[in-house]
Amino acid sequence: MFDSAIKAEAAFYDAFEQADLRAMMAVWDTHDCTCIHPMNHRIEGFNAISDRWQLIFQSDVQLGFYLTQTRYLVEAGLAVHQVCENISFVNPVQRHEAKMLATNVYRATAAGWKMVLHHASPVPGNIASDSLH
Numbered sequence: 001m002f003d004s005a006i007k008a009e010a011a012f013y014d015a016f017e018q019a020d021l022r023a024m025m026a027v028w029d030t031h032d033c034t035c036i037h038p039m040n041h042r043i044e045g046f047n048a049i050s051d052r053w054q055l056i057f058q059s060d061v062q063l064g065f066y067l068t069q070t071r072y073l074v075e076a077g078l079a080v081h082q083v084c085e086n087i088s089f090v091n092p093v094q095r096h097e098a099k100m101l102a103t104n105v106y107r108a109t110a111a112g113w114k115m116v117l118h119h120a121s122p123v124p125g126n127i128a129s130d131s132l133h
Contacts, residue, residue, distance in 0.1 A: 001026060005079030005106035006072075008113040012104065013065045019057040025050050029107060029114035036119040038100055064088040077108035085120065099123040 002008035008027050015023035028046060035043045035052065043049050069084040085100040105117035 001112040002114075003112060005074060005081065005113045008106050008115060009081055009104055012115060012118070013067070017063050017065060019063075021050070021054055021057055024053050024057075027115045029109060029116045033114075033116050034119075035117070036121075038120050038122055059091075061089045061091045079106040079113070080104075081106070084123070 002011060011023065012027045015021075015027065025046070028049060030046045033044070033046055033049060035049045037043075037052070037056075043052050064087065066086040067083045068086055069082075071082040073080045081102075081104040083102050083104065085102050087098045087100060089096050089098070099122070100120045101123055102118065102120040104115060104119075106113045107116050
Protein backbone atom coordinates (compact mmCIF):
# COMPACT_ATOMS: atom_id res chain seq x y z
CA MET A 1 0.00 0.00 0.00
CA PHE A 2 2.65 2.58 1.02
CA ASP A 3 5.82 2.47 -1.08
CA SER A 4 7.81 4.57 1.41
CA ALA A 5 7.88 5.30 5.12
CA ILE A 6 7.24 8.97 4.33
CA LYS A 7 3.98 8.07 2.56
CA ALA A 8 2.96 5.83 5.48
CA GLU A 9 3.66 8.70 7.87
CA ALA A 10 1.59 11.13 5.79
CA ALA A 11 -1.29 8.62 5.87
CA PHE A 12 -0.89 8.23 9.66
CA TYR A 13 -1.27 11.96 10.32
CA ASP A 14 -4.06 12.33 7.74
CA ALA A 15 -6.01 9.50 9.41
CA PHE A 16 -5.34 11.16 12.78
CA GLU A 17 -6.72 14.51 11.58
CA GLN A 18 -9.74 12.86 9.96
CA ALA A 19 -10.41 10.56 12.95
CA ASP A 20 -10.59 7.71 10.43
CA LEU A 21 -10.03 4.39 12.21
CA ARG A 22 -9.93 2.30 9.04
CA ALA A 23 -7.31 4.57 7.46
CA MET A 24 -5.34 4.69 10.71
CA MET A 25 -5.17 0.94 11.06
CA ALA A 26 -4.16 0.53 7.39
CA VAL A 27 -0.87 2.20 8.39
CA TRP A 28 -0.09 -0.22 11.23
CA ASP A 29 1.70 -3.56 10.96
CA THR A 30 -0.71 -6.35 11.92
CA HIS A 31 2.02 -8.34 13.66
CA ASP A 32 4.50 -6.68 16.01
CA CYS A 33 3.47 -3.13 16.88
CA THR A 34 3.51 -0.82 19.89
CA CYS A 35 1.95 2.55 20.61
CA ILE A 36 2.73 4.90 23.51
CA HIS A 37 0.47 7.94 23.75
CA PRO A 38 1.59 10.95 25.80
CA MET A 39 1.55 10.33 29.53
CA ASN A 40 0.10 6.82 29.05
CA HIS A 41 1.11 3.19 29.20
CA ARG A 42 2.52 1.13 26.35
CA ILE A 43 -0.12 -0.54 24.17
CA GLU A 44 1.00 -3.67 22.35
CA GLY A 45 -0.62 -5.51 19.48
CA PHE A 46 -2.77 -4.51 16.54
CA ASN A 47 -6.15 -5.11 18.20
CA ALA A 48 -5.28 -3.24 21.41
CA ILE A 49 -3.92 -0.32 19.39
CA SER A 50 -7.06 -0.28 17.24
CA ASP A 51 -9.26 -0.24 20.35
CA ARG A 52 -7.36 2.75 21.75
CA TRP A 53 -7.57 4.73 18.49
CA GLN A 54 -11.30 4.03 18.38
CA LEU A 55 -11.66 5.62 21.84
CA ILE A 56 -9.56 8.61 20.83
CA PHE A 57 -11.56 9.16 17.66
CA GLN A 58 -14.83 9.25 19.62
CA SER A 59 -13.92 12.61 21.15
CA ASP A 60 -15.30 15.85 19.76
CA VAL A 61 -11.83 17.36 19.34
CA GLN A 62 -10.71 18.28 15.82
CA LEU A 63 -6.94 17.98 15.35
CA GLY A 64 -4.48 19.50 12.92
CA PHE A 65 -0.80 18.52 12.62
CA TYR A 66 2.22 20.34 11.27
CA LEU A 67 5.52 18.45 11.59
CA THR A 68 8.81 20.21 12.23
CA GLN A 69 12.29 19.21 13.39
CA THR A 70 12.05 16.07 11.27
CA ARG A 71 14.92 13.61 11.33
CA TYR A 72 14.79 10.45 9.24
CA LEU A 73 16.96 7.36 9.36
CA VAL A 74 16.26 4.64 6.79
CA GLU A 75 18.32 1.47 6.57
CA ALA A 76 17.64 -2.05 5.35
CA GLY A 77 13.87 -1.99 5.43
CA LEU A 78 13.55 -0.04 8.67
CA ALA A 79 12.83 3.69 9.01
CA VAL A 80 12.98 5.76 12.19
CA HIS A 81 11.35 9.19 12.05
CA GLN A 82 11.82 11.70 14.85
CA VAL A 83 9.41 14.63 14.58
CA CYS A 84 7.97 17.50 16.52
CA GLU A 85 4.19 17.41 16.21
CA ASN A 86 2.78 20.93 16.26
CA ILE A 87 -0.84 20.22 17.08
CA SER A 88 -3.85 22.47 17.02
CA PHE A 89 -7.00 21.09 18.53
CA VAL A 90 -10.45 22.57 18.71
CA ASN A 91 -13.42 21.39 20.70
CA PRO A 92 -16.85 23.03 20.89
CA VAL A 93 -15.63 25.35 23.67
CA GLN A 94 -12.03 26.31 22.91
CA ARG A 95 -8.90 26.05 20.76
CA HIS A 96 -5.48 24.91 22.01
CA GLU A 97 -2.06 24.29 20.60
CA ALA A 98 0.55 21.84 21.83
CA LYS A 99 3.84 20.32 20.80
CA MET A 100 4.73 16.67 21.13
CA LEU A 101 7.96 14.91 20.35
CA ALA A 102 7.28 11.69 18.49
CA THR A 103 9.27 8.74 17.28
CA ASN A 104 7.61 6.78 14.49
CA VAL A 105 9.17 3.55 13.31
CA TYR A 106 8.23 1.85 10.04
CA ARG A 107 9.18 -1.52 8.56
CA ALA A 108 9.11 -2.57 4.92
CA THR A 109 6.74 -5.54 4.57
CA ALA A 110 5.27 -7.50 1.68
CA ALA A 111 2.25 -5.17 2.00
CA GLY A 112 4.39 -2.00 1.87
CA TRP A 113 5.78 0.19 4.63
CA LYS A 114 3.92 -0.27 7.94
CA MET A 115 4.15 1.48 11.30
CA VAL A 116 5.53 -0.67 14.10
CA LEU A 117 5.94 2.05 16.76
CA HIS A 118 4.45 5.44 17.56
CA HIS A 119 5.75 7.01 20.77
CA ALA A 120 4.80 10.58 21.62
CA SER A 121 5.56 12.69 24.66
CA PRO A 122 5.05 16.35 25.54
CA VAL A 123 7.78 18.84 24.79
CA PRO A 124 9.05 19.88 28.23
CA GLY A 125 7.19 22.96 29.43
CA ASN A 126 4.46 22.52 26.83
CA ILE A 127 2.02 20.04 28.38
CA ALA A 128 -1.48 20.61 27.10
CA SER A 129 -4.44 18.24 26.94
CA ASP A 130 -4.26 15.00 28.88
CA SER A 131 -5.72 13.07 25.92
CA LEU A 132 -4.27 14.44 22.69
CA HIS A 133 -3.46 10.99 21.35
